[in-house]
Amino acid sequence: MSGFLSSSIARKVAMALSALFLIIFLIIHLAVNLTSVFSADVFNEASHFMGTNPLIQFAMQPVLIFGVVFHFVMGFVLELKNKSARNVKYANYNGAANASWMSRNMVVSGAVILAFIVLHFIDFWIPEINTKYILGDMSGVLPGEEGYRYFEELQHKFANPARVGAYVIAFILLGLHLAHGFQSAFQSIGFNNKYTKCVKSFGTWYSILIPFGFIFVALYHYFNH
């Protein structure tokens, strides 16, 4: 790593900025998912808009993918570097005495989230890209049918209990990742002042409510299809 990212603080800030970006993305993603609970039509319209709007597809989507990849790659690189910074291990190391499980296991929760994203890409993203850009069908409508296909596809995916189970576990781990990560991102960019208490409690609520929202949508469709 050269240039700006060769410094430990720069890497830390880069991790935090990509994290904050992903934190905002999660809100948008959840908002779209939640519409599926209230109205199939609204969900279809929203999905079609997100999936075909050129600004979202060709400007925001690449930025998002870069953000995700960067956060993962940098996270794993840092973990390896940090491991090698202690070449002889302690015979007795009581990590729980001074730091939370979440903060000590970001790489574990991160790895589970990565596995989930791979599943998610196989489930939704790759078929979408295939239909839209390889087969060139931008209509969002299945041949011989009426209305958009998105809601039906969603219901179909969430009918499988194994997938829903994996989904629930992944989002619990995401919650644990965020429980440390949210406030940690603010600390990393140097934001530690009289508002830090608010940031911490907001972060706690965020790390509970956002994963809960995703889990709720999955379970809702599992029990109502």
Added chain:
Amino acid sequence: MNLTLKIWRQKGPQDKGQMVEYKVTDISEHMSFLEMMDVLNESLVAKDEVPIAFDHDCREGICGMCSLHINGEPHGPDRGITTCQLHMRTFKDGDTIYIEPWRAKAFPVIKDLIVDRMAFERIQQAGGYISVNTSGNTQDANATPISKIDADLSMDAAACIGCGACVASCKNSSAMLFVAAKVSQYALLPQGRVEAADRVRNMVAQMDLEGFGNCTNTGACEVECPKGISLENIARMNREYLKATII
């Protein structure tokens, strides 16, 4: 009280080293931890064995020389103290106590429980000072007005004794709390502002060069620091660094 001690023995920097078990008997609960170590060493000398090497100097919690990773934590289980301030009443009769040196690639073991903390000195030399000419006609420090809040925060940061417990406790072996304390104590004062940008850049560069790990904000350092150095200092250093490199 009678105790079983599992202590790291290592003849020198090149030796592989290992944990060795010792038994101590009739330890008074009023003894400090280092006095308990002295008792053990006297018994070893009496048996013609090599005593265990460990660092210490003031034995009153101000110099930062004593170290020791005790039962999985730097300076043992108590909070806000150094090992010389740890008392045997913290332990129970019959306890097994693990005693290890600080573990970090940047703190290589010299012998037994003594590690080389010169990395901290080199970080200090990279910028942990202000350049004043002490020729005899130096300006009175009190002539520069400083707000009480900043003066107190600077004093709090300056309380760091450079013991290295922050590195020892950190799962990443990061030295951020130490460096942040040293950067902050000057950054908060007008005299320190003059060289603030160079200071933070050079000290962080030296910290990275020494091979300390990357901070992931676990907060273990703040919990284990005998001087209560706050994580706010790390946030301040991050701000100082961003200001110095980007702006």
